[in-house]
Amino acid sequence: MNQTAQTEVVRLDGVAMRYATGPEVLRNIDFRLDAGSYHFLSGPSGAGKTSLLRLMYLAHRASSGTVRVFGHDIASSPRRSLPGLRRRIGVVFQDFRLLDHLSVRDNVALPLRIAGVDEPVIQSHVAELLNWVGLGNQLESKPTTLSDGEKQRVAIARAVIGRPSLLIADEPTARVDETQGVRILRLFEELNRIGTTVVVATHDQHLVDRFHHRVLRLEDGRITLERDGRAPALTREAGRVATPL
Amino acid sequence: MWQRRFDLPLGADGTTRFVPWLIAVMVYLAALALAAGMATADAASRWNAGLAGTATVEIAPASDRATTDERVGDALAILRATPGVIAATPISEAEVAELLAPWVTTGELPSELTLPRLIDVRFDPGTAVDLRTLGAKLSALIPGARLDDHGTWLQRLRALGTSVQIAAALVVALIAGASAATVIFATSAGLAIHREVIELMHWIGARDAYVARQFQSHAMSLALRGGVAGVLMGAATLAGFRALMGPSQGSLLPDVGLGPATWAALAILPLAAAGIATLTAKATVLRALRRLP
Numbered sequence: 001m002n003q004t005a006q007t008e009v010v011r012l013d014g015v016a017m018r019y020a021t022g023p024e025v026l027r028n029i030d031f032r033l034d035a036g037s038y039h040f041l042s043g044p045s046g047a048g049k050t051s052l053l054r055l056m057y058l059a060h061r062a063s064s065g066t067v068r069v070f071g072h073d074i075a076s077s078p079r080r081s082l083p084g085l086r087r088r089i090g091v092v093f094q095d096f097r098l099l100d101h102l103s104v105r106d107n108v109a110l111p112l113r114i115a116g117v118d119e120p121v122i123q124s125h126v127a128e129l130l131n132w133v134g135l136g137n138q139l140e141s142k143p144t145t146l147s148d149g150e151k152q153r154v155a156i157a158r159a160v161i162g163r164p165s166l167l168i169a170d171e172p173t174a175r176v177d178e179t180q181g182v183r184i185l186r187l188f189e190e191l192n193r194i195g196t197t198v199v200v201a202t203h204d205q206h207l208v209d210r211f212h213h214r215v216l217r218l219e220d221g222r223i224t225l226e227r228d229g230r231a232p233a234l235t236r237e238a239g240r241v242a243t244p245l
Numbered sequence: 246m247w248q249r250r251f252d253l254p255l256g257a258d259g260t261t262r263f264v265p266w267l268i269a270v271m272v273y274l275a276a277l278a279l280a281a282g283m284a285t286a287d288a289a290s291r292w293n294a295g296l297a298g299t300a301t302v303e304i305a306p307a308s309d310r311a312t313t314d315e316r317v318g319d320a321l322a323i324l325r326a327t328p329g330v331i332a333a334t335p336i337s338e339a340e341v342a343e344l345l346a347p348w349v350t351t352g353e354l355p356s357e358l359t360l361p362r363l364i365d366v367r368f369d370p371g372t373a374v375d376l377r378t379l380g381a382k383l384s385a386l387i388p389g390a391r392l393d394d395h396g397t398w399l400q401r402l403r404a405l406g407t408s409v410q411i412a413a414a415l416v417v418a419l420i421a422g423a424s425a426a427t428v429i430f431a432t433s434a435g436l437a438i439h440r441e442v443i444e445l446m447h448w449i450g451a452r453d454a455y456v457a458r459q460f461q462s463h464a465m466s467l468a469l470r471g472g473v474a475g476v477l478m479g480a481a482t483l484a485g486f487r488a489l490m491g492p493s494q495g496s497l498l499p500d501v502g503l504g505p506a507t508w509a510a511l512a513i514l515p516l517a518a519a520g521i522a523t524l525t526a527k528a529t530v531l532r533a534l535r536r537l538p
């Protein structure tokens with residue numbers, strides 16, 4: 001693997017995407033996520049944020065263009081190599097996607113079980129992490145008995161239990177109050193500080209403005225703005241895409 | 246490496262509750278078909294062993310007894326002089342009458358009925374005897390003599406035995422196919438019901454084999470349960486037949502008793518059902534998962 005592949009966690013070139021035979025919901029997408037970066041993906045509902053994240057966590061294939069994850073061109077990677085790539089990605093799904101028949105403990109343990117980690121190691125890691133997110137006394141609860149805020153934290157714990165290099169969170173603050181939302185984003189900053197690349201999709205512009213991270217703005221399936229995190233004043237319109245309307 | 250823990254709640258959805266019942270019925274039918282096939286094969290080989298290497302010479306009664314006795318003596322002489330004949334034994338009139346007894350309702354044979362005389366001939370299995378020539382020679386030299394080598398009878402028995410065995414094998418194969426279809430149906434239902442969970446597992450890095458294993462274990466335990474129940478019912482039915490037929494049925498009727506070979510075949514049935522279920526579930530899941538990106 002060459003040097004660029006090491007520093008580029010995700011790279012999309014000229015990517016378009018559609019669901020089945022429907023219209024393209026993403027068009028002409030170019031961007032890269034460098035290792036250790038923290039990005040917001042903003043834009044109104046229906047802009048294509050979830051769709052773009054699905055491309056990144058390998059739940060969907062691009063209809064054109066190239067998607068590279070950890071330096072691998074996904075279209076030409078053998079199918080058997082994809083689970084290994086997916087295990088390096090932690091995903092917080094917009095609708096949590098917790099398994100209601102499993103306890104909180106088993107939900108969070110799932111990625112480690114899938115990866116074949118030894119059971120004693122799983123047990124200690126899971127207990128430790130659930131303590132860290134403040135759910136140490138809910139290990140045996142079923143997700144259906146939890147509040148949205150608690151479910152969100154279980155979903156986050158499951159996403160990070162495998163120490164992913166890339167953390168993808170889809171609207172992680174949408175179903176919690178602002179204080180909890182800020183706490184969650186701070187928690188992601190801690191993970192980012194120890195080297196995790198973070199992408200957070202949110203339609204909440206207010207929240208985006210509170211944190212000075214890089215921003216990719218999506219509108220109607222196109223990137224309309226890329227803002228550099230360190231200099232929030234120097235926003236620039238993405239030159240290659242003419243803003244519609 | 247037996248993992249009892251399932252990520253997928255496969256037993257909880259109720260869609261597979263019918264599977265052990267269907268498998269039980271199918272294994273039951275397979276057990277009967279298998280027992281029938283094996284019993285027929287067994288009987289056919291006994292008929293073969295009993296009749297091959299033997300022949301009967303029939304001599305029509307002449308007008309007077311002395312002539313008939315003389316012809317029997319001539320026939321015995323010819324037979325005993327033929328290379329390959331181990332024994333030629335005249336069957337006494339009393340024995341012939343006894344053979345006919347079951348077909349005569351009154352018990353006493355009418356005295357005016359003159360019976361043919363029979364000679365039981367045994368050949369050395371190592372020597373090829375030309376039965377056609379021997380028969381022609383007997384017929385030519387002794388009026389009213391006829392050699393019956395049981396060939397037609399044996400041929401029909403063999404054909405019947407083979408047909409029954411082919412039918413039994415066909416029935417077992419059809420049952421295996423129906424079992425596989427049942428498992429495909431149940432597995433597809435499970436895949437549809439648990440689609441979201443399966444997708445999630447796929448997205449967080451589960452290999453196809455990991456997901457398939459859970460369906461395999463589930464299908465295996467369902468089929469094993471149904472299979473054991475089915476084979477027990479089958480064994481009970483066969484034991485019932487056996488009891489109905491009474492002990493020792495001579496060699497003519499197929500023996501439906503449970504010999505060691507039949508027991509072994511029956512014991513294999515639930516395992517075969519479990520094996521079919523496991524492989525079918527695996528193939529079904531892997532096929533479905535290949536459609537995920």
Ligand SMILES: Nc1ncnc2c1ncn2[C@@H]1O[C@H](COP(=O)(O)OP(=O)(O)O)[C@@H](O)[C@H]1O
Nearest residue numbers: 019022025043044045046047048049050051052
């Ligand atoms: N599973 C799907 N099948 C078909 N169309 C979809 C599906 N999911 C999303 N879309 C469409 O794709 C577009 C982008 O949706 P999405 O990526 O969910 O946007 P966002 O996350 O920014 O709200 C929308 O027009 C939506 O209707």
Ligand SMILES: [Mg+2]
Nearest residue numbers: 049050094170
């Ligand atoms: Mg969305």
